[in-house]
Amino acid sequence: MIGPNGAGKSTLINAITSLMQVDEGEVTIAGRRVSNTSPQLCMSAGLARTFQNIKLFTRLTVRQNIEVALTSGQRDRAEQTAAIDVGELLAWFELERIQHWKAGALSYGNQRRLEIARALALGPSFLLLDEPAAGMNAVETTALISAVKGIRDRFGCGVVVIDHDLRFIMTLCQRIFVLDAGEIVASGLPEEIRRNPRVIEVYIGHERSKKHAGS
Amino acid sequence: MSNLVQSAKGALLLGAIVALIAVAATLFAEPFYQRIVFIFMVNLIAVIGLQVFMGNAGITNYGHIAFMGIAAYTVAILVTPIAIKKTALANAPFGLAGMEFGIWTSVAIALLVTVVIAFLVGSMLVRQTGTPASIATLALLVIVHVVIMNWVDLTRGPRAIYGVPVKATLGWAAFCAIAAIFVARLFRDSRWGLQLRAASENIAAASAMGVRIKRLRLAAWVLSAALLGVAGVLFSLFVGTISPRSFYFDLTFLTLAMLVVGGVYSVSGAVIGSVVMTVGFEITRYLENGPSLAGIKLPEMFGLTGVFLGVTIVLCMILRPHGLVGGDEIDEIWRRRSQDRAAGGDVS
Numbered sequence: 001m002i003g004p005n006g007a008g009k010s011t012l013i014n015a016i017t018s019l020m021q022v023d024e025g026e027v028t029i030a031g032r033r034v035s036n037t038s039p040q041l042c043m044s045a046g047l048a049r050t051f052q053n054i055k056l057f058t059r060l061t062v063r064q065n066i067e068v069a070l071t072s073g074q075r076d077r078a079e080q081t082a083a084i085d086v087g088e089l090l091a092w093f094e095l096e097r098i099q100h101w102k103a104g105a106l107s108y109g110n111q112r113r114l115e116i117a118r119a120l121a122l123g124p125s126f127l128l129l130d131e132p133a134a135g136m137n138a139v140e141t142t143a144l145i146s147a148v149k150g151i152r153d154r155f156g157c158g159v160v161v162i163d164h165d166l167r168f169i170m171t172l173c174q175r176i177f178v179l180d181a182g183e184i185v186a187s188g189l190p191e192e193i194r195r196n197p198r199v200i201e202v203y204i205g206h207e208r209s210k211k212h213a214g215s
Numbered sequence: 216m217s218n219l220v221q222s223a224k225g226a227l228l229l230g231a232i233v234a235l236i237a238v239a240a241t242l243f244a245e246p247f248y249q250r251i252v253f254i255f256m257v258n259l260i261a262v263i264g265l266q267v268f269m270g271n272a273g274i275t276n277y278g279h280i281a282f283m284g285i286a287a288y289t290v291a292i293l294v295t296p297i298a299i300k301k302t303a304l305a306n307a308p309f310g311l312a313g314m315e316f317g318i319w320t321s322v323a324i325a326l327l328v329t330v331v332i333a334f335l336v337g338s339m340l341v342r343q344t345g346t347p348a349s350i351a352t353l354a355l356l357v358i359v360h361v362v363i364m365n366w367v368d369l370t371r372g373p374r375a376i377y378g379v380p381v382k383a384t385l386g387w388a389a390f391c392a393i394a395a396i397f398v399a400r401l402f403r404d405s406r407w408g409l410q411l412r413a414a415s416e417n418i419a420a421a422s423a424m425g426v427r428i429k430r431l432r433l434a435a436w437v438l439s440a441a442l443l444g445v446a447g448v449l450f451s452l453f454v455g456t457i458s459p460r461s462f463y464f465d466l467t468f469l470t471l472a473m474l475v476v477g478g479v480y481s482v483s484g485a486v487i488g489s490v491v492m493t494v495g496f497e498i499t500r501y502l503e504n505g506p507s508l509a510g511i512k513l514p515e516m517f518g519l520t521g522v523f524l525g526v527t528i529v530l531c532m533i534l535r536p537h538g539l540v541g542g543d544e545i546d547e548i549w550r551r552r553s554q555d556r557a558a559g560g561d562v563s
Contacts, residue, residue, distance in 0.1 A: 017423060019419060019422075019423070038422070039419070039422035039423045039425075040422055040425045040426070040427060042423075043423060043424065043425035044425060048423070049423055051419070051420065055417045055419055055420035056417070056420070057412070057413040057416045057417060057420065057421075058416060059412070059416055059480070059542050060409070060412065060413060060416075064409055064413075065413075067406070067409060068409055068410050068413040068421070068424055068426065069424045069425075071406035071409070071410065072406075072410055072421075072424045072425040072426045072427075100551055100554055118424070119423075122424065122425065
């Protein structure tokens with residue numbers, strides 16, 4: 001899911017995970033309504049998410065952050081898509097060495113990765129990542145892309161990524177939706193999106209005007 | 216599981232400190248100092264009880280002493296001999312004037328009453344967080360005080376209830392304090408404690424993890440009240456005379472100061488804060504009366520204990536906002552240090 005700032009990307013995730021109430025329509029997962037319920041119910045329906053502004057438990061250690069998610073387990077264990085343990089998550093996101101550090105003491109990139117690891121510990125069917133690459137440098141972004149790409153195969157869950165960085169989304173995603181001013185203006189494979197005139201107009205146009213404004 | 220083993224080890228360490236104090240007091244101290252040590256144990260249990268809720272749920276609590284008062288009064292009313300009740304509580308309702316219960320029955324009923332009231336109050340309170348919740352706890356303290364002051368038939372109002380059998384010993388107080396340390400530590404490090412601490416930092420993230428925040432807050436609240444109930448029962452059965460003033464602002468702020476100075480986020484903080492503040496308080500109380508030191512007669516300095524309390528809190532806020540111990544338990548700090556050392560120069 002891609003779109004310029006203010007397109008409604010985070011709002012959409014917040015609505016899906018019941019952090020925000022919706023006025024019209026409803027969100028269902030496998031026939032189960034999750035909109036206008038509670039974040040807890042969304043979690044047990046199989047949704048896990050990260051936040052645009054990282055929301056870690058900074059006074060807890062890296063390991064404890066993941067343990068909170070693992071033990072809150074209202075989700076029926078049998079329903080989980082894969083058995084997950086702390087050690088494997090730490091290894092997957094290269095957090096083993098710093099597992100006893102306070103989450104608040106981590107570098108920005110590590111905080112982002114820990115947040116994803118914590119969300120995965122819920123054993124979700126869908127993982128929603130809200131601007132996971134925001135504020136990362138090129139090296140961190142490349143590492144993130146390879147970690148996220150492997151998630152679907154190893155942890156067996158669908159991944160929805162929201163970002164405004166076109167290149168990041170193009171490299172990472174198999175199917176792309178373009179959002180502008182609260183509406184989906186295009187959807188399809190990366191190649192189709194790249195060539196879609198409306199996307200160029202809406203999205204690239206934004207980028208250009210932003211660049212001009214910046215220069 | 217290994218977490219809880221670590222947790223029990225940490226509790227053992229703190230329990231050993233308390234046991235040492237109790238043994239030393241029993242063997243070497245004069246009755247006057249034994250009395251101070253007993254009151255220290257009672258305050259310690261109260262501070263640990265306060266920590267269970269405040270440290271894990273992250274809500275400042277001013278109402279904890281209310282539960283101590285409820286338990287103290289309940290046990291006093293139940294256990295006092297009928298002969299004394301004839302003069303002291305002749306009009307006690309529910310036929311209590313003509314009843315006298317055994318010590319264990321009284322204690323059990325007192326704790327039960329405390330827990331039930333805590334559950335009812337807590338069910339409403341846990342919907343709030345932050346300042347509104349703290350104000351609600353303050354209201355609880357005032358309400359309980361006003362009820363005790365005005366339900367004269369049951370509580371003798373502002374006058375003291377006397378003649379409560381003195382059954383509590385220093386040994387019992389120390390045992391209860393050590394038990395409280397274990398309970399508080401195991402709760403803190405259990406999955407529920409961990410989830411609650413997570414929620415106290417970030418409600419949105421904890422909700423998205425499926426943490427049932429209100430339920431956990433209520434559990435911590437009731438557990439906290441139960442520990443304060445134990446403190447109240449011990450106080451009542453040791454002092455033998457209780458009045459509403461014993462369970463109001465003075466004790467509320469003394470115990471709060473102990474916890475804040477030690478460190479609200481850990482049981483170690485509760486224990487160390489209680490020790491430090493008690494020692495400081497007793498020294499200033501000694502100086503307050505104008506003693507002679509090395510031949511020099513010091514002037515009387517009334518109010519010195521109050522100054523000590525205030526200055527300690529202010530200094531603590533400025534120099535160590537998370538308390539003397541900080542955010543972690545002592546054993547956690549030691550373990551992390553040794554892990555860092557094992558990691559070599561990796562951690563700078």
